[in-house]
Structure formats: C-alpha cells, structure tokens
Amino acid sequence: MKDVEDLFDKGQYSKACSLLKELLGQDPNHFFGHFLLSLCLCKLQRFWGARQEAQITIELDPKAWQGHFAEAQALLGLERYQQAHRHAEYVLEMAPDLGSAHHLSAKLSLATGDFARAEESFKQAVQLSPRELDFLSDLAKIQLVSGKKEPARQTIEKILNAAPEHIDGQVLMGCLNLDEGRLQEASDYAIRALLQDHEHLGARRLMAEIKAQTNPLLGTWWKFNDKMLEFGQDKTALIVLVSYVIARFAINLANQGSNTLSFCIWFGFYGICFLAWLAPALFHVILKSELDKSRMKDL
Amino acid sequence: MGILSHQQGYIQIKMEFIMYHIPDEPSPGTLQQWVVNPIWPLVSYIIIGPLMAFLWLLFNAGAMGVLNRKQAINLGGLSFLLLIVAIVLTIAVSCVFGFANYETFSGLIMDAGGVAVAYFLYKIQMPYFRVYSSMDYPVWNGMVLMGAAFLLRPLLILAQMFFLYIIL
Known part of the structure; x- marks a missing residue:
C-alpha cells in the first residue's frame, strides 16, 4: 500500500492502477484499495470507472468520507454537479480540516460559476494544505x-x-x-x-x-488549432459526418441543375475534412519540430 | 497465489496474480492484434460505404472485447432493422413529395440513418478504446486497410450492392 501511495504522490497513476489491481485481485474488499483506485482513475480521466470504484468504496463503509469524496470527484468529472455537491457537502461535514475537501468544494463552485465562493474555498484549502x-x-x-x-x-x-x-x-x-x-x-x-x-x-x-x-493571422491559426484540440476526436468526426450528409444531399439537389455546383460542394466538403483532420495534424508536426529546435538551442 | 512446480531439479515458484477487473476496461480476446482506432472504420463510411463501415465497427468492438458475439449480432440486427425503417420512410416521403424527388430524399434519409448508426457504433467503443490503448494492448494501423480498401473501392462498392440486392 505504501508503494501505491508513493506512486500516486509522484503522479504515476497508471503504475499505481496496476499495483492496485493486483492488490484488489487478492483482496477484493480492500476499502483503501478501491478508494485509491477511484482517485487514480479520476486522474486518468476515466470518470465512469472511477465512479464505479467510488460506489464500491461507499458500499464497503457508507459512513466514511473517503467513498463520498471519490464519488464527488468522479461526478465532477462527469459534469453532474448537483449530485457531486451533495457528496462534497457530506465530506466537508465529516472532515472539515481536510484541505482536499475544500479544494473539491471550490472546484464545484467554480464549475457552477460561483467565483466568490470558489476563491474562499481555495484559500481555505491552501491554508489547510500549504504544500x-x-x-x-x-x-x-x-x-x-x-x-x-x-x-x-x-x-x-x-x-x-x-x-x-x-x-x-x-x-x-x-x-x-x-x-x-x-x-x-x-x-x-x-x-x-x-x-x-x-x-x-x-x-x-x-x-x-x-x-x-x-501577428493576427498566426494567432488565428493557433486559436483554430487549440479549438480543434479542445473539440477532441469525437466532435470532429461528428462535424465531418454531418458535412458529408449535407454535401451528399446538396449534390443530389444540384444534379438537377449544374455539375459545376456539385464540384463546388465536394470541394467545400474536402475543405472541411482538411480543416478538421489534416490541419491539426500538420500543426502538431510543425509545433513539435519547432519545439525540438528550441530544445536543441537550450542544449 | 503461488504455484510450486519441479523443473530440472529446481523448485520454481511461479507467482500468478488474479488481476482485479475495473468495469470500464475492455477484455480483448484472440483477435486483439486486429484492433484499430474506431475512427478508421468511421472514415471508411465516407470513402467506401456503409456496409464495410458497419462490419468493421462491429468486428473492432468484438476484437476489443467491448461486445460479445451475441451483442454484436443484436446490434447488427438492430442496424438492419433501422435500414428497413429508413427504406419505408423514404417511400413514404417520396409519396408525399412526389416520385420525381425520390433519389434526393432517399439519399438524404439513407445517409442520415447510416451515419447515425455508424456514429453510434463508434461512440460506444471509443471510451473503451481510450482505455485499451492506454493499457499497452496492440493497436493496428487502420490506415493500411483503408488504403487497400480505397484501391479496391469499385469492387467493394459492387460487393455491397450485391449484398443489399440479396437481402432486399
């Protein structure tokens, strides 16, 4: 268990997960095992799995704050703020001196747009855990x-x-x-x-x-690529698919008119594909090579 | 759990751990070496056509261990049912707007329905794929198959049409 805590503190969550899986394989009812596994999964952005583990932690000891803390973290990741808030309140009631509990409460306030309360809670969290x-x-x-x-x-x-x-x-x-x-x-x-x-x-x-x-043009290029990174693969794929359906429909309509129009529509669709898939990939390659150059300069 | 075994005069201790299974983890089987990023089968919808995309998405989900064979068959059946609904809907819409516009509306309904089914199949396996790829399982480059399929595109389109002709 000490090894797991060390790995967790060092931020090596995947390795901590593997160790916890071995531990839980031997003792499936290990309370802290499920608790730490849930926290690790949250850090790895696997919120659904984290919630399942948090629920097991609560089942093993319904009154302990750990299970509710883990559940609130997972629910925050799943953007279910109301449910998360209930669990966070319970944690604050059970462990008012826990910096992480105030931090969690602050993040929830931030997510719901209550900046003043969020700042207060962050300050309390820092006071309780200054390191x-x-x-x-x-x-x-x-x-x-x-x-x-x-x-x-x-x-x-x-x-x-x-x-x-x-x-x-x-x-x-x-x-x-x-x-x-x-x-x-x-x-x-x-x-x-x-x-x-x-x-x-x-x-x-x-x-x-x-x-x-x-350079405004360069700024727009960077902002566009950041937006695409924020969108992620799923939303980008959806944009391309919807454009495909619209393009096909427009071409069917255009075929009753001219061929030039259908050519323009396909051209537009390929333009969207380029912007959605190829441009971010190109940006990625250019950025990496620029960063490598800058790393070489430092050496 | 330790298992003791005698081998060449030595006592070898094999440690076998029962690994705990986290509910969001896939359980890949023997076909795991053919698992690709689900974006490739989805792109194949645009480049090759719906049939290849559906089959590839279902195969990928099965190889990753997201779906068992029964669930894959059920989903395949559901997709087929949706296809029939789309055809019936097309005929109904064509009756309303006139058969002169038949091609336009049938194309729209079939494309929208097909894309929705493909995206649904993609969406259910994507969270599992993220976990799968983070766990160091093998991931095959789907671009290779896509490239081959692109070259054989006319043949594949013919095969799809033949398949649909037999079914319908």
Missing part, C-alpha cells in the same frame, strides 16, 4: 481571472519557488506577464511549458494569445 501546489495554482488562476494581479503574482511565485518546472505555474506566470505587456517573458514561459507537454491546453492558449499580438 499542495495544485491548490496554489487553482487559487492563482481564480485570482488572475478576477483581476487581482498582485496576490496572483505572490501565489505563482510560491509555486515556482517550490517547483520551478511546475507546468501550470509557468503558464500562469506567462499569463501574468502577457497581461502586463511583457511579451518576451510571456513567450519564454509558454515555450518552457510547451517543451514539457506540447498538448497542454493552457500553454497552447497562452502561446496563441502571444502570437495573436505579434
């Missing part, structure tokens, strides 16, 4: 959004002093620099974040904003 960098970065985000630049700067500096490579910390510092008009510094932070994870949405958005300020 949790994720709590600090969430607090800094909300301070930045509400325009409190000086407190935000202090919070971000705390994060970067504790862990200079913290990706969210770098992105937030980049955003703050961009807000204050220091483009070069903002760009440095964005590149450092992208070098660690070139698909980090926050880092890509920051870079898009920087590019937009120097």
